[in-house]
Amino acid sequence: MTATGTGPAGARERLVVVGNGMASLRFLERVTEDAPGLYDVTVVGAEPVAAYNRVLLSSLLGGEVDEAACAFRGLDWYASHGIRLLTGAPVTAIDRENGLAVVGETHVLPFDKLVLAVGSTPIRLPKPGMDLPGILTFRDLADVSAIRKAAREHARAVVIGGGLLGLEAAVGLARLGVDTTLLHVMDRLMERQLDHAAADLVRRAMEARGVRVILNADTAAVEGDGRAERLRLTDGTVIPADLVVVSVGVRPSVALAQGAGLATGRGILVDDTMATSDPRIFALGECAEHRGMVYGLVEPAYEQAEVLAKHLAGHEARYAGTALSTSLKVSGLPVFSAGVVDTPESAEAVVMSDAGAGLYRKLLIEDGRLIGAVFVGDIAEQALCKALIRSGEPVAEMRDDLMFGRPAEAGTSQPLAA
CATH class of the missing domain: 3.50.50.60 (FAD/NAD(P)-binding domain)
Known part of the structure; x- marks a missing residue:
C-alpha cells in the first residue's frame, strides 16, 4: 500500500x-x-x-x-x-x-x-476450460501486461467478444504480429451500437488489420493439456489457441x-x-x-x-440519466452512434453509403424528429446529432446538413473518446 x-x-x-x-x-x-x-x-x-x-x-x-x-x-x-x-x-x-x-x-x-x-x-463465460492457464481478460494495466507476455510466448490468439473492448484487444494483438481470430456470438460486431451495414464496414477494417473475424460463433469449450491449446465452437469448429482473451462484458x-x-x-x-x-x-x-x-x-x-x-459542494444538482451515444475509433475508423440503431417500422431511414471509401451515414427520423444516427468514416456532425436527439427539435430543415455536412463547419469536429 x-x-x-x-x-x-x-x-x-x-x-x-x-x-x-x-x-x-x-x-x-x-x-x-x-x-x-x-x-x-x-x-x-x-x-x-x-x-x-x-x-x-x-x-x-x-x-x-x-x-x-x-x-x-x-x-x-x-x-x-x-x-x-x-x-x-x-x-x-x-x-x-x-x-x-x-x-x-x-x-x-x-x-x-x-x-x-x-x-x-469482467465476465468469464460459464464454459468448460475457462479456468485453464492462457485465458485472460482485457480490462486494466495488469491485463495488458499479462497479454503482452503471453503474446511474446505464443503465436495464436483467440479473442471472444465483438464489443468495443474485444475489438480493441484483437487489433492490439494483431499489431504485435500475433495470429489473431475474433469470435462473436451475434451476427454483427458491436450490435448495440451499429446496424448491419455499419458493422460490416468495421469488420472489413478489422480484417484489413489482420484480424480474422468469425460471426455467429458460440464457444462450447476451451481445451488443452494443462493450459489452453484450442477452442471448440458449438458447431464443431476447432480453432488452435495458445492465448484466449475473453471480452464478453x-x-x-x-x-x-x-x-x-x-x-x-x-x-x-x-x-x-x-x-x-x-x-x-x-x-x-x-x-x-x-x-x-x-x-x-x-x-x-x-x-x-x-x-x-x-x-x-452544497449546490442543487440532479442526474437525470444520459442519452447514450458512442464516439470512437475502431481499428483507425471513426465511428459514431446515438439513439436508436435499427430502424423501427414507424421511422424513416435516410442512408448514404460508399463501402469502397469506408463511408456510411444513417439518420433515423420519426415524426419529423431525429431518434437515431449511425456514422462510419466521417463523424463531423456527431455533436449536432446528439443535441437534436436529446432535444427532440424538428429536423425537416436540417436533413441535408445532417447527411452531407454544413459547408462552413465540415471537418471541424473531432472524434471524442468513448
Missing part, C-alpha cells in the same frame, strides 16, 4: 473515495474545484498506480503508446490538492455503524461521507456494497443525487444503477461525477 498527499485534519468532514479510476478522478477534480478545502479527502485505489486512461489500453497493448502516455495526474497533483492517495489498497469492508472503511485486513479509514467508484469486473462490482447492507440491483442503487440507500454513502460510474440503468461508458460516469461534486 502506497500513500501520498496529506491534508490538515481539523473540523472538516472526512470524505473517503473508494476506487481511483476515470470516474473517481473526474469527481476528485470537480469536488476540489467546487468545494476547495471543504473536505478532508482520502482516495483508495486497488490498483498499484493512480488513475489512468483506460481508453488507451488497446494502443498500449499494440505498442503505439507507453504506460506514461496513459497517465492522467501525477502524484504531485493529489498532494497539491490536499488529497491523500492510497494505491494498491483494496477496501475490503464498510462499517456503516462506526463510519469506517476497512482497507486490507486491519487498516481503517474513518469517514463522514463515502463515495463508491469501484467500477466493474462486465458486471458492476456490488460485493462491497452488499456486504455493507446497501440496496443493490444489477448495480448499487442510487437516486438523482447519486446517494445510495445510506444518505452518507454515494456511488458513481460502472458500479452504480440509476433508474434501472447501469452505464458502461465514460460519458455517463463523468456526468454523474459532475452532479455528485456539485451536490457535495
Whole structure:
C-alpha cells in the first residue's frame, strides 16, 4: 500500500473515495474545484498506480503508446490538492455503524461521507476450460501486461467478444504480429451500437488489420493439456489457441456494497443525487444503477461525477440519466452512434453509403424528429446529432446538413473518446 498527499485534519468532514479510476478522478477534480478545502479527502485505489486512461489500453497493448502516455495526474497533483492517495489498497469492508472503511485486513479509514467508484469486473463465460492457464481478460494495466507476455510466448490468439473492448484487444494483438481470430456470438460486431451495414464496414477494417473475424460463433469449450491449446465452437469448429482473451462484458462490482447492507440491483442503487440507500454513502460510474440503468461508458460516469461534486459542494444538482451515444475509433475508423440503431417500422431511414471509401451515414427520423444516427468514416456532425436527439427539435430543415455536412463547419469536429 502506497500513500501520498496529506491534508490538515481539523473540523472538516472526512470524505473517503473508494476506487481511483476515470470516474473517481473526474469527481476528485470537480469536488476540489467546487468545494476547495471543504473536505478532508482520502482516495483508495486497488490498483498499484493512480488513475489512468483506460481508453488507451488497446494502443498500449499494440505498442503505439507507453504506460506514461496513459497517465492522467501525477502524484504531485493529489498532494497539491490536499488529497491523500492510497494505491494498491483494496477496501475490503464498510462499517456503516462506526463510519469506517476497512482497507486490507486491519487498516481503517474513518469517514463522514463515502463515495463508491469501484467500477466493474469482467465476465468469464460459464464454459468448460475457462479456468485453464492462457485465458485472460482485457480490462486494466495488469491485463495488458499479462497479454503482452503471453503474446511474446505464443503465436495464436483467440479473442471472444465483438464489443468495443474485444475489438480493441484483437487489433492490439494483431499489431504485435500475433495470429489473431475474433469470435462473436451475434451476427454483427458491436450490435448495440451499429446496424448491419455499419458493422460490416468495421469488420472489413478489422480484417484489413489482420484480424480474422468469425460471426455467429458460440464457444462450447476451451481445451488443452494443462493450459489452453484450442477452442471448440458449438458447431464443431476447432480453432488452435495458445492465448484466449475473453471480452464478453462486465458486471458492476456490488460485493462491497452488499456486504455493507446497501440496496443493490444489477448495480448499487442510487437516486438523482447519486446517494445510495445510506444518505452518507454515494456511488458513481460502472458500479452504480440509476433508474434501472447501469452505464458502461465514460460519458455517463463523468456526468454523474459532475452532479455528485456539485451536490457535495452544497449546490442543487440532479442526474437525470444520459442519452447514450458512442464516439470512437475502431481499428483507425471513426465511428459514431446515438439513439436508436435499427430502424423501427414507424421511422424513416435516410442512408448514404460508399463501402469502397469506408463511408456510411444513417439518420433515423420519426415524426419529423431525429431518434437515431449511425456514422462510419466521417463523424463531423456527431455533436449536432446528439443535441437534436436529446432535444427532440424538428429536423425537416436540417436533413441535408445532417447527411452531407454544413459547408462552413465540415471537418471541424473531432472524434471524442468513448
